[in-house]
Amino acid sequence: MLMKVLGSSSSGNCYIIENDSEALVIEAGVRFVEVKKALGFNIRKVSGCLISHRHKDHAKYIKAFVDSGITTLALEEVWVSSGVSGSRACRIVPGRGYKLGRFKVLPFRANHDVPCVGYLIEHPETGRIMFLTDSCACDYQFVGLNHIMIECNYSMPRLIEAIAAGRTLASQRERLMSSHMDLDTCKEYLGETNLDYVSDIVLLHLSENNSDERHFISEVERQTGKIVYAARPGLEIDFNNAIWQN
Numbered sequence: 001m002l003m004k005v006l007g008s009s010s011s012g013n014c015y016i017i018e019n020d021s022e023a024l025v026i027e028a029g030v031r032f033v034e035v036k037k038a039l040g041f042n043i044r045k046v047s048g049c050l051i052s053h054r055h056k057d058h059a060k061y062i063k064a065f066v067d068s069g070i071t072t073l074a075l076e077e078v079w080v081s082s083g084v085s086g087s088r089a090c091r092i093v094p095g096r097g098y099k100l101g102r103f104k105v106l107p108f109r110a111n112h113d114v115p116c117v118g119y120l121i122e123h124p125e126t127g128r129i130m131f132l133t134d135s136c137a138c139d140y141q142f143v144g145l146n147h148i149m150i151e152c153n154y155s156m157p158r159l160i161e162a163i164a165a166g167r168t169l170a171s172q173r174e175r176l177m178s179s180h181m182d183l184d185t186c187k188e189y190l191g192e193t194n195l196d197y198v199s200d201i202v203l204l205h206l207s208e209n210n211s212d213e214r215h216f217i218s219e220v221e222r223q224t225g226k227i228v229y230a231a232r233p234g235l236e237i238d239f240n241n242a243i244w245q246n
């Protein structure tokens with residue numbers, strides 16, 4: 001399966017995991033027409049869409065998904081705040097498992113400034129994927145991961161630099177620290193995680209002002225010894241998993 005990034009920043013998040021006959025969409029923060037285009041206009045193959053939280057960069061286009069008959073998983077709070085409802089609008093409970101076609105999905109609580117979840121995703125072709133964004137920390141450890149998609153929004157030195165240069169407001173600092181993941185926390189978490197079966201790590205939601213893509217990638221590569229990518233529109237990664245299937 002292929003993992004495609006359509007967007008991974010505060011201007012819009014969306015990821016697609018797909019093969020020729022199945023697809024899972026994660027986040028609805030990119031215009032639905034872009035998603036359809038990326039799917040080759042074959043939306044019938046979409047098993048479902050996962051939403052992490054209600055912020056516009058993740059859920060702005062949620063109505064278009066539901067209206068197109070795509071089963072969409074989100075917290076109750078997301079549905080209430082968006083005013084979207086219907087048989088395809090699935091209210092999730094963190095810790096409970098869901099099946100979307102051949103995808104098995106487990107939402108787990110994240111740490112953001114509004115209710116937010118990460119997802120553990122499993123498919124026979126990809127193995128086990130961890131997805132976590134907009135979370136200042138991760139309270140859970142998962143075994144047997146094959147692919148890790150995790151936020152790496154800013155680093156403290158970059159943030160301090162950006163505030164000094166006037167690119168980032170000083171008042172943003174506290175909010176960022178309690179709602180988004182920084183490089184050190186990301187590295188620490190990955191350092192505590194069993195990476196034996198992990199084939200790649202994808203860093204998500206890098207801040208435009210407070211991050212440094214090349215530095216973040218090399219730091220995480222050094223920490224983990226794995227292949228590391230930074231998500232940006234157009235990035236495609238082969239998520240097939242030989243290790244898991246053997």
Ligand SMILES: [Zn+2]
Nearest residue numbers: 010055057134
């Ligand atoms: Zn966000």
Ligand SMILES: [Zn+2]
Nearest residue numbers: 053055112134
């Ligand atoms: Zn957010």
